[in-house]
Amino acid sequence: MQGAVLYDPRDVRFEERPDPKIIEPTDAIIRLSATCVCGSDLWPYRGIEPIAQPTPMGHEYCGIVEEVGSEVKNIEPGQFVVGSFFASDNTCAICRAGYQSRCVDARLMGAEGAQAPRLRVPLADGTLVATPEVPSDDLIPSLLAASDVLGTGWFGADAAAAGPGKTVAVVGDGAVGLLGVLSAKQMGAERIIAMSRHEDRQKLALQFGATDIVTERGDEGVAKIKDMTDGLGAHSVIEAVGTQESMMQAIRSTRPGGHVGYVGVAHGVELPGDELFFAEVHLHGGPAPVRRYLPELVDLIWDRKIDPGKVFDLELPLEEVAEGYRAMDERRAIKTLLRL
Amino acid sequence: MQGAVLYDPRDVRFEERPDPKIIEPTDAIIRLSATCVCGSDLWPYRGIEPIAQPTPMGHEYCGIVEEVGSEVKNIEPGQFVVGSFFASDNTCAICRAGYQSRCVDARLMGAEGAQAPRLRVPLADGTLVATPEVPSDDLIPSLLAASDVLGTGWFGADAAAAGPGKTVAVVGDGAVGLLGVLSAKQMGAERIIAMSRHEDRQKLALQFGATDIVTERGDEGVAKIKDMTDGLGAHSVIEAVGTQESMMQAIRSTRPGGHVGYVGVAHGVELPGDELFFAEVHLHGGPAPVRRYLPELVDLIWDRKIDPGKVFDLELPLEEVAEGYRAMDERRAIKTLLRL
Numbered sequence: 001m002q003g004a005v006l007y008d009p010r011d012v013r014f015e016e017r018p019d020p021k022i023i024e025p026t027d028a029i030i031r032l033s034a035t036c037v038c039g040s041d042l043w044p045y046r047g048i049e050p051i052a053q054p055t056p057m058g059h060e061y062c063g064i065v066e067e068v069g070s071e072v073k074n075i076e077p078g079q080f081v082v083g084s085f086f087a088s089d090n091t092c093a094i095c096r097a098g099y100q101s102r103c104v105d106a107r108l109m110g111a112e113g114a115q116a117p118r119l120r121v122p123l124a125d126g127t128l129v130a131t132p133e134v135p136s137d138d139l140i141p142s143l144l145a146a147s148d149v150l151g152t153g154w155f156g157a158d159a160a161a162a163g164p165g166k167t168v169a170v171v172g173d174g175a176v177g178l179l180g181v182l183s184a185k186q187m188g189a190e191r192i193i194a195m196s197r198h199e200d201r202q203k204l205a206l207q208f209g210a211t212d213i214v215t216e217r218g219d220e221g222v223a224k225i226k227d228m229t230d231g232l233g234a235h236s237v238i239e240a241v242g243t244q245e246s247m248m249q250a251i252r253s254t255r256p257g258g259h260v261g262y263v264g265v266a267h268g269v270e271l272p273g274d275e276l277f278f279a280e281v282h283l284h285g286g287p288a289p290v291r292r293y294l295p296e297l298v299d300l301i302w303d304r305k306i307d308p309g310k311v312f313d314l315e316l317p318l319e320e321v322a323e324g325y326r327a328m329d330e331r332r333a334i335k336t337l338l339r340l
Numbered sequence: 341m342q343g344a345v346l347y348d349p350r351d352v353r354f355e356e357r358p359d360p361k362i363i364e365p366t367d368a369i370i371r372l373s374a375t376c377v378c379g380s381d382l383w384p385y386r387g388i389e390p391i392a393q394p395t396p397m398g399h400e401y402c403g404i405v406e407e408v409g410s411e412v413k414n415i416e417p418g419q420f421v422v423g424s425f426f427a428s429d430n431t432c433a434i435c436r437a438g439y440q441s442r443c444v445d446a447r448l449m450g451a452e453g454a455q456a457p458r459l460r461v462p463l464a465d466g467t468l469v470a471t472p473e474v475p476s477d478d479l480i481p482s483l484l485a486a487s488d489v490l491g492t493g494w495f496g497a498d499a500a501a502a503g504p505g506k507t508v509a510v511v512g513d514g515a516v517g518l519l520g521v522l523s524a525k526q527m528g529a530e531r532i533i534a535m536s537r538h539e540d541r542q543k544l545a546l547q548f549g550a551t552d553i554v555t556e557r558g559d560e561g562v563a564k565i566k567d568m569t570d571g572l573g574a575h576s577v578i579e580a581v582g583t584q585e586s587m588m589q590a591i592r593s594t595r596p597g598g599h600v601g602y603v604g605v606a607h608g609v610e611l612p613g614d615e616l617f618f619a620e621v622h623l624h625g626g627p628a629p630v631r632r633y634l635p636e637l638v639d640l641i642w643d644r645k646i647d648p649g650k651v652f653d654l655e656l657p658l659e660e661v662a663e664g665y666r667a668m669d670e671r672r673a674i675k676t677l678l679r680l
Binding site for chain 2: 093094097098099101102104230231232242244247255256257262265266267268269270271272273274276277278279280281282283284285286287289
């Protein structure tokens with residue numbers, strides 16, 4: 001089969017790769033219906049994360065099960081499934097507590113690369129969630145979004161304790177931040193402030209439920225959020241970037257006793273302990289335990305109550321994956337969907 | 341009157357200071373029954389926090405109300421009261437959410453110095469909690485402890501989500517850490533691991549409800565906690581020191597999805613964002629909103645269900661305050677109570 005491989009910064013190639021095979025008896029092989037490029041793929045693409053060797057790319061996936069290992073009990077060939085970017089057993093104490101991304105046997109799905117027609121999914125029973133039937137084509141983008149960006153935005157909103165009566169601010173207007181807006185709305189937040197200076201993203205944020213747009217960032221962004229909240233700060237802030245500036249903007253925009261949910265993969269962040277101490281906020285985040293939320297998210301999508309697939313504003317055939325990266329790198333696209 | 345004033349590192353003087361007077365109509369003046377030396381007083385005492393000018397010391401207090409300002413409605417002369425080290429209005433949005441230490445009108449009680457016979461308490465109605473009657477002498481140490489160290493240990497345990505079924509580890513064996521043990525016990529924790537290498541403190545930890553003692557610290561301490569918890573880490577860790585080592589020990593001892601409650605005043609702490617991201621713990625802490633917990637804590641003490649006053653292992657008359665500091669600095673005492 002042919003799939004995406006990153007050789008060097010900005011050098012993504014679509015080339016021959018070995019077909020995946022069942023290795024462990026708990027594996028499943030799926031034929032992807034669609035895959036996509038993640039904001040986090042841009043870190044190595046831009047050379048900010050080192051690339052030691054040619055690396056198969058992609059960790060977001062949904063599709064039809066083709067084959068399962070001998071110990072797989074609940075997932076069967078023919079089912080349409082969505083899975084998280086972390087495989088998990090979903091039975092250990094950490095999974096049972098809802099932290100499948102830190103399962104004692106967690107496997108990052110990136111290793112074999114989901115930007116390809118077929119994918120081996122380890123720990124299939126603990127990782128995959130099947131839809132009631134094979135979905136119609138128009139549901140595919142939203143189901144694919146559940147695999148990572150929706151699940152991650154949802155975790156950010158949950159970690160930020162978004163809910164009724166709350167003012168939620170969202171730092172970061174990428175796909176995760178935008179779906180953080182959608183998640184906060186679903187959770188019943190009263191006011192949702194999207195921090196964005198890009199018109200296309202502002203528009204989508206408003207469609208997803210944002211009540212206000214703030215274009216300022218850094219200290220000015222903080223001051224603006226304070227202005228809008230009687231000087232107190234937001235109850236809940238979702239951090240969906242992962243830089244020092246965005247983390248401090250999130251912490252400083254949160255009122256004492258409020259919650260910061262951080263889901264932007266941290267790069268070069270150092271939190272000053274004394275400021276954090278006196279800020280007196282709750283901090284929680286990390287790689288989203290998407291599997292915890294998947295059953296609920298799949299239901300919401302299936303019932304057409306949410307439409308997270310709208311974050312895909314560029315659709316390309318898989319073989320044009322390199323253009324998919326370029327468009328996101330150059331901010332011509334929020335998120336690229338790759339059709340099989 | 342005469343009270344404690346810190347001039348330079350290790351130079352505490354007991355000297356003439358102006359008698360407190362009602363300044364604002366919301367003030368109360370109280371005659372202290374007892375006061376004490378706080379672990380946090382040792383930071384400037386040891387020269388780790390700079391001392392710009394001779395500074396009245398002390399912020400823990402309980403005693404009899406002598407006089408109230410014209411706008412004080414609920415507190416009256418003759419009542420025995422306990423208050424937090426932060427004065428708060430207890431009516432603003434932040435106070436109503438339980439974060440009185442970050443009240444929009446918060447006043448740190450240290451400014452006028454509670455290591456003295458009399459003290460002005462601002463925002464008396466929002467700050468002070470009266471006991472049902474004037475307590476007998478043997479309850480004074482415990483009621484005094486509620487003013488800071490008990491309330492702070494309690495907040496640490498609460499922020500760490502201590503509760504039934506939980507394994508709680510406590511980093512720091514000072515008065516706050518020891519009362520974190522007591523608090524976790526009261527909250528129903530199943531297993532409480534006190535990290536301490538001092539025999540007197542270990543003994544008190546066991547009296548307060550610790551089920552295990554760990555003498556290792558740093559990475560070895562972390563490894564020990566992991567060993568004791570199937571390799572996962574504790575559900576809840578209370579950090580009651582405030583150094584880089586203790587914070588990292590706390591974070592690394594916590595399982596993914598677990599909670600770190602940090603109440604040691606941070607000094608020189610920098611949290612590495614990438615490690616924090618993948619640790620996937622909850623972090624919460626800061627200056628304890630003691631006022632939130634005071635009514636409950638006063639009840640528990642009044643009904644003799646808890647005896648936090650045991651942390652005072654040295655009792656001196658107020659005029660010997662300098663010796664009280666020395667004893668704590670040299671670790672001859674856990675905490676010094678100063679009688680009036």
